Amino acid sequence: MKKTGSYDFYLILATVAVLFVISAICVYGMFSFKFAQIQNMPVAIKATYMERMNTILIPFLIALIVILGICIPKRLMPTVWLNRFAVLLGILLAGVVWWIDLKTGLTVILTLSLLLQTVVLILALAGSARLIFEKKGYWLRVGSSLIHLGLILFILDLLFYKNLKLHLLLFWITTLATVAGMLLCFYAEWVAGVFDRTKACNNREEDKEASIEQ
Structure with missing residues (x-):
């Protein structure tokens, strides 16, 4: 268990909350939509309901984006730089929102986060020692990277829900990345054991072939 005052502990608490x-x-929106029979009402009422629910959701999406904006670069830079990076991210978001609109600002930040997290995932798959993780273990790092990638894609999916084809694509990629990440994190030791046993079997086969050739 991490110390209550640790940076990571508060980031985890904030993310979960x-x-x-x-x-x-x-869940509330889904059930209220069903019980109020909004699906049987005029299109204008449906649109108003969706806009109201989106307005309620937006502040929490922004909060999640800010948290991800701290969590993702944390793998690549020291803690002392994280607050500065978060401030720059906030300035960029505010600038794009002021110049264009909120959706574009969120899309820009999420795209940058997606690119950065993709780099983290590639480095994790390559077993890079440059990444900063609290826990050691190859599969734990890969799993954590996949979960964060899934979170970014989840928010992008919420932003582009009106684009049906893109929505479905993002939904399935999000689902696969998140589920795979959780499995790798929860069963990291078992996965590592499977690969170790496979590698050991391959080495024995190679040794047998080498001895036969000699």
Whole structure:
């Protein structure tokens, strides 16, 4: 268990809290939509309902983006630089929102986060020692990287829900990345054992072939 005052502990708490609120809003919206029979009402009422729910959801999506904006670069830079990076991210978001609109600002930040997290995932797959993780272990790092990638894609999916084809693509990639990441994190030792046993079997086969040739 991490110390209560640790940076990572508070980031985890904040992430869990924000995701819980987002989930609660989504569940509430789904049931209220059904019970109020909004699906049988005129299109204008449906649109108003969707806009109202989106307005409620947006602050928590922004909070999640800010948290991810701290978590993702944390793998690549020391803690002392994280606050500065978060400030720069906030300035960029505010600038794009002021110049264009909120959706574009969120899309820009999420795209940058997606590119950065893709780099983290590639480095994790390559077994790079440059990445900064609290826990050691190849599969734990890969799993954590996949979960963060899934979170970014989840938010992008919420932003582009009106684009059906893109929505479905992002949904399935998000699902696969998140589920795979959780499995690798929860069963990291078992996965490592499977690969170690496979590698050992291959080495024995190679040794047998080498001895036969000699």
